[in-house]
Amino acid sequence: MEWLNSLFFGNESFWGGGVAHSVLILALVIALGIMLGKIKVAGISLGVTWILFVGIIFSHFGMRLNEHLIHFMKEFGLILFVYSIGLQVGPGFFSSFKKGGVRLNLLATMVVCAGVLVTCGLYVITGLPVTTMVGILSGAVTNTPGLGAAQQAYSDMTGIDSPDIALGYAVAYPLGVIGIILSMMVLRRVFRIDFAKEEKKALDTMDVQHDSVAQPHSLSVVNPALEDKSIRELQGLVNRDFVISRIRRQGGEIEIADDDTLLHVGDQILVVTTPRDAAAITAFIGRDVQVEWEQLDKRLISRRILITKPELNGKSLAQLKLHAGFGVSITRVNRAGVDLIAQPSLQLQMGDRVTVVGTEVSIANVEKVLGNSMKRLNAPNLIPIFIGIVLGVMLGSLPFTFPGIPQPVKLGLAGGPLIVSILISRFGPKFKLVTYTTMSANLMLREVGIALFLACVGLGAGEEFVETIIDGGGYAWIGYGAIITILPLLIVGVIGRLWFKVDYFTLIGVMAGATTDPPALAYSNDLAGNDIPSVGYATVYPLTMFLRVLSAQLLILFLA
Structure with a gap:
């Protein structure tokens, strides 16, 4: 049985203490953590954070890994995690500041800033090390990238890891999840929320915010000034964003329109x-009319075609010259679930779905040009991912000097890859860089990264966890975490409700997004009975994730 003991507890003189031991422990911690994460109590689950607690238990009972291996796997997992998050949120990061998003992002920023101020106040009052307080902050707002950023910043400053950060996170996390949901319940009671009124108010607001989505309209040309005017001339006269895809002449003939097509009353x-x-x-132009275009001319059909050829990434619609070459018209481009107007200057990206109008034969030819191959789209584009990681590590390692801070500031292995992935996913197509990944591929990359990170954090912190709780005042940390969780959410929730007039469903979505907490989002959607909280969550999530990572590092750099 020596081999079994060595395999689980490690022995450098035996093969089990090397690679086999490390792989076994990591796999067990991750598998057990994920299984426990599926258990719900009162509809609430800690999810993948159970991996952290399983790692703590394993480490407490002597099943540990080499500290250098833990450090490497932890940082590599963190990079994969934050990079995949950046790829997901990048395309919507800048658009989230438009219109109503400014108001919601301001509320989320207030939550982040209030949490940092409360943490600083508790740091001064309690005299706890700033490493512990930053760990409690990250756990209280259920933000794992913030934990990683703080650990990496402290390691860069001192050359050693601080177990206090992970201990504070582990102690505060469970009540952090519960505290966010309790805050939502308190606001519901205080403001006596009427769900029917709130849903109507939210839907009215969403209609205003989504007025940039492309929609078809059938019109009759009445304005005599448009007689013999081309569509290009009409666009110059109206100065609005629109595309004309089909024209039905007075004789009943229907044709595909382009910029040179002439209009008649x-x-x-x-x-x-x-x-x-x-x-x-x-x-x-004239007036609205009802026209059944598909019924009037069955030769012309409308079909959505998927952009899957890498060489088309970043090309504008005008560069494709599809009307001249195939006699078709592109009317809309669906990107990330939103229909955009097919302006000639619009640059295409891998994964876009373009609505093409034309004959069956012409559309079949266009399919060959655009790709329309889901199999090709499912193939992972690894080169941009690893190039982005290289650039992210370089940016994260770049020192910035600020007056009053003795140590140069670095974005670190959390901040650097996060910023690069946001930028590369948003602007990569402009430089012919294919950044598209399927949701399943992105989710796999993210889950593997967070699983490795949490397992290594737990295995590294477990040796001191029980002692910290019992003898080191860990019980008080739970209370500090609850204050950091609940107080900012209640204050900003009241402000959002009274001053910003945000409906309750959107507000609880913002609260979940401001703490980057998926369990709270799931509770919000179940409570609302609709997806309105998801809109608020998605609007503030990108900026919040960035601010959480940045603020955790700054607290370490300024106060450590």
């Missing part, structure tokens, strides 16, 4: 534009 046209611009375009 009495023509019926199919215009694709936004609700924001529809009224102005209709008033200038």
Whole structure:
């Protein structure tokens, strides 16, 4: 049985103390943690954070790994995790600041700042090490990248790891999840929320915010000034965003339109534009009409085609010259679930779905040009991922000197890859860089990264965990974490409700996003009975994730 003991507890003189021992312990910790994460109590689960607690238990009972291996696997897992998050949120990061998103992001920023201020106040009052307080902060707001950023910043400063950060995180995390949900329940009671009224208010707001989504409109040309004017001339006169895809002449003939197509009074046209611009375009051209385009001419069909050829990434619609080459018209481009107007200057990205109008034969030819191969799209693009990681590590290692800080500031292995992945996913197509990954591939990369990170954090901190709880004042840490969780959420929740007039469903989504807490989002959606909280969550999540990572590092750099 010596081999079995060596395999589980390690022995450098035997093969089990090397690779086999390390792989076995990591795999067991991750597998058991994920299985426990599926257990729900009162509808609430700690999810993958159970991996951290399983790692602590293993380490407490002597099943540990080499500290250098733990350090490497932890940092590598963190890089994979934050990079995949950046790839996911990057395309919507900058657009989240538009319109109503500014208000919601301001509320989320207030939550982050209030949490940091409360943490600093407790740090001064309690006299606890800043490493412990930052760990408690990260656990209280259930933000694992913040934990990683703090650990990496402290390691860069001192050359050693601080187990206090992980201990504070582990102690505060469970009540952090519960505290976020309790805050939502308190606000519901205080403001006596009527769900029917809140849903109507939220849907009205969403209609206003989504007025940039492309929609088709059938119009009749009435304005005599448009007689013999080309569509290109019409666009210059109206100065609005729209595309005309089909024209029905007075004789009943339907044809595909392009910029040089001439208009005549009495023509019926199919215009694709936004609700924001529809009224102005209709008033200038003529009036709305009802036309069953597909029934009138069965030769012309409309089909969505998937962009899957890498060489098309970053090319504009005008560069494809599809109308001249195949006699088709592109009316809309669906990107990340949103229909965009197919302006000639719009740059295509891998994974876009373009709506093409034309004959069956012409569309079949266009499919060959655009790709339309899901199999090709499912193939992972590893080169941009690892190039992005290289750039992220370089950016994270770049020192910045600020007055009053003795140690140069670095973005670290959490901040650097996160920023690069956000930028590369948003602007990569402009430089012909294919950054598209399927949701399943992104999720796999993220889950593997967070599993490795949490397992290594738990295995590294478990030796001192029980002693810290019993003899080191760990019980008080739970209370500090609860204050950091609940107080900022209640304050900002009241502000959002009274001053910003945000509906309750969107507000609880913002609260979940401001703490980057998926269990709280799941509770919010179940409570609302709709997906309105998800909109608030998605709007503030990118900026919040960035601020959480940055603030954790800054607290270490300024106060450690």
